[in-house]
Amino acid sequence: MLWDYLQNGLVNGSTITIMALGFALVYNTFRVFHIAYAGLFTLAAYTFLFLTANFHLSVAVAMILSIIPVALLSWLIDFVVYNPVSRKGNDPNLLMIASVGVFIVITNLLGLVFGNQPRIIPESLRTSWMDIRLMIFFIQTLLIIVFAIFLKSTVTGLMLRAVRDEPRLSMNLGIPAARMRSLVFILSGTLVAVAGSLQCLDVGVNPYSGLPLFISAFIAMVIGGVGRYEGAVLGGFLLGLIQSFTEYFTGSQWVVVITFVVLLVFLFIRPEGIIPEKQRGV
Amino acid sequence: MMAYAFHIGIVLMVYIILVVSSHLLINVSRLISLGQAAFFGIGAYITALVAMGLGLSLIPALLAVMLVNASVAAMLAWPVMKLKGDYFILATLAFQFIVFSILYNWTAVTGGSLGVSGIPAPEILPGVVVSGLPAFFAMTLIITVIVAFLFYKLQYSYFGLLVKAQRDSEPAMKAAGRDTQSTRVYIFVISGAFIGVASYLYATYMSYIHPAGFNLEASIFILLAVFVGGTEKLRGAVMGAALIVLLPEFLRFARIPEHMAGHVNQIIFGLALIVLVIFKSKSLKPK
Numbered sequence: 001m002l003w004d005y006l007q008n009g010l011v012n013g014s015t016i017t018i019m020a021l022g023f024a025l026v027y028n029t030f031r032v033f034h035i036a037y038a039g040l041f042t043l044a045a046y047t048f049l050f051l052t053a054n055f056h057l058s059v060a061v062a063m064i065l066s067i068i069p070v071a072l073l074s075w076l077i078d079f080v081v082y083n084p085v086s087r088k089g090n091d092p093n094l095l096m097i098a099s100v101g102v103f104i105v106i107t108n109l110l111g112l113v114f115g116n117q118p119r120i121i122p123e124s125l126r127t128s129w130m131d132i133r134l135m136i137f138f139i140q141t142l143l144i145i146v147f148a149i150f151l152k153s154t155v156t157g158l159m160l161r162a163v164r165d166e167p168r169l170s171m172n173l174g175i176p177a178a179r180m181r182s183l184v185f186i187l188s189g190t191l192v193a194v195a196g197s198l199q200c201l202d203v204g205v206n207p208y209s210g211l212p213l214f215i216s217a218f219i220a221m222v223i224g225g226v227g228r229y230e231g232a233v234l235g236g237f238l239l240g241l242i243q244s245f246t247e248y249f250t251g252s253q254w255v256v257v258i259t260f261v262v263l264l265v266f267l268f269i270r271p272e273g274i275i276p277e278k279q280r281g282v
Numbered sequence: 283m284m285a286y287a288f289h290i291g292i293v294l295m296v297y298i299i300l301v302v303s304s305h306l307l308i309n310v311s312r313l314i315s316l317g318q319a320a321f322f323g324i325g326a327y328i329t330a331l332v333a334m335g336l337g338l339s340l341i342p343a344l345l346a347v348m349l350v351n352a353s354v355a356a357m358l359a360w361p362v363m364k365l366k367g368d369y370f371i372l373a374t375l376a377f378q379f380i381v382f383s384i385l386y387n388w389t390a391v392t393g394g395s396l397g398v399s400g401i402p403a404p405e406i407l408p409g410v411v412v413s414g415l416p417a418f419f420a421m422t423l424i425i426t427v428i429v430a431f432l433f434y435k436l437q438y439s440y441f442g443l444l445v446k447a448q449r450d451s452e453p454a455m456k457a458a459g460r461d462t463q464s465t466r467v468y469i470f471v472i473s474g475a476f477i478g479v480a481s482y483l484y485a486t487y488m489s490y491i492h493p494a495g496f497n498l499e500a501s502i503f504i505l506l507a508v509f510v511g512g513t514e515k516l517r518g519a520v521m522g523a524a525l526i527v528l529l530p531e532f533l534r535f536a537r538i539p540e541h542m543a544g545h546v547n548q549i550i551f552g553l554a555l556i557v558l559v560i561f562k563s564k565s566l567k568p569k
Contacts, residue, residue: 033368033371081556081559081560084560085559085560091312092367093312093314093367093371094559095559096314096368096371097314097505097509097555097559098555098556098559098560100502100505100506100552100555101551101552101553101554101555101556101559102552102556103552104502104548104549104551104552104555105549105552105553105556107548108544108545108546108548108549108552109545109549111545112542112545112546112549211498215375215379218372219372222369222372253383253386253387254383254387256379256380256383257379257380257383257384257387259379260376260377260379260380261380263372263373263376264373264376267365267369267372267373267376268361271365271369
């Protein structure tokens with residue numbers, strides 16, 4: 001019984017972590033409060049549903065194909081909304097308001113097309129040679145590891161971190177800023193596409209299913225430590241486990257309350273998170 | 283038809299009070315709160331409590347609701363106001379979710395998902411009940427005008443000047459010896475208290491309240507209404523409220539099928555927000 005909840009916590013933790021990494025990538029690099037990200041998650045889930053239910057594609061193919069529209073839209077949102085607004089040197093809160101607008105548009109377009117009822121993928125696709133939740137956990141953990149290696153050990157990953165830490169200096173050193181910007185949004189779209197597809201495979205989707213996970217992901221980032229990707233991973237798994245055990249001890253209706261109480265405790269006692277951002281020497 | 287006009291008018295004025303109460307907080311001092319609907323909800327449930335349980339008449343009930351809302355806002359404000367930018371938004375979001383969850387799940391006190399029904403119409407004096415739409419409309423109009431007038435006065439008062447000054451340069455105000463933290467707390471408390479007025483009118487008008495009316499979406503819509511106005515002027519915010527309330531009605535007349543109208547309505551709002559931020563961001567920029 002307890003084992004089930006532990007397993008649940010790890011699976012949810014991996015989903016939250018993937019979401020948190022994709023969000024942190026945008027947030028750490030450009031300080032954009034990317035709420036539309038929750039809409040991208042739902043778009044991925046519906047794309048996955050559409051491909052499996054209407055074209056009877058296999059889970060793996062549908063997951064990979066669903067990355068394309070999501071990554072593209074992620075890039076487009078930046079190109080049309082965030083980039084022009086932030087270039088004018090506006091209050092960053094404005095970007096958040098614009099992002100809320102994008103989120104509302106995406107959510108309601110999906111609601112118009114697919115209806116408000118929760119949908120699940122055909123039962124025949126849910127049978128596989130291993131437990132589906134275990135598979136989700138492994139795919140997502142693998143993706144987290146690949147992402148970590150990419151950031152730490154490749155030149156492109158290094159460039160991304162350079163843009164995050166020293167945006168002006170890195171431009172002077174010849175790092176292509178515009179291309180890095182596109183890359184960040186495409187990568188973040190890819191991460192959320194995988195999380196969305198797998199979530200749809202697991203529990204199905206409705207037009208509003210992105211927001212609760214997005215909020216969990218953001219909270220995971222804050223309690224783990226903003227500015228550090230390790231923080232997002234630690235926070236993601238920690239929050240997944242906390243939510244799962246809350247459900248075990250008190251029932252599912254109090255999960256949201258406990259999640260936010262954890263957030264408030266961190267905001268007031270340790271706002272820098274578990275792993276604080278490195279302070280650079282002067 | 284008259285009944286319909288009165289109905290829209292009352293709903294519009296409830297929204298105007300919500301927006302006007304949030305204007306100083308969100309538009310003037312740029313503290314973006316995603317928890318305004320939580321105050322709306324707390325006020326509505328307190329209204330149900332004092333009107334049904336204690337049988338208070340209009341003025342004592344209004345004062346009780348405002349007092350409770352102000353105390354909740356004060357308790358929240360002291361820790362939350364220390365947070366900056368995104369963290370402030372996040373803390374108000376947390377407050378919104380916690381309040382909603384409590385309203386929804388604490389069934390013994392709030393009725394949970396059944397809501398609370400049978401909230402009586404307000405009594406102006408003991409025994410004098412406001413009955414019928416025109417009377418309720420008139421009462422709402424008077425209260426709305428008073429609230430809007432108070433906020434207009436407040437914005438151009440000495441206090442309003444302090445708020446603007448510390449938004450533009452907090453270090454300067456601190457250097458001048460002002461306690462900027464307290465000023466922010468006052469704004470938050472005033473905003474919460476006057477949202478209670480909207481709650482009272484809403485709960486006694488509808489006579490039925492449900493947690494779903496006070497969810498995150500409601501908070502976002504209050505925020506949007508405040509923003510769509512787009513300037514520091516109070517009348518911009520009032521226009522935002524009008525847009526939020528009237529657009530769904532226009533869509534109904536445009537014969538958009540019932541099941542699509544909600545989505546179309548929200549898509550228009552979303553697009554309006556994006557366009558507003560992209561093209562009109564100059565007017566939203568802090569001067």
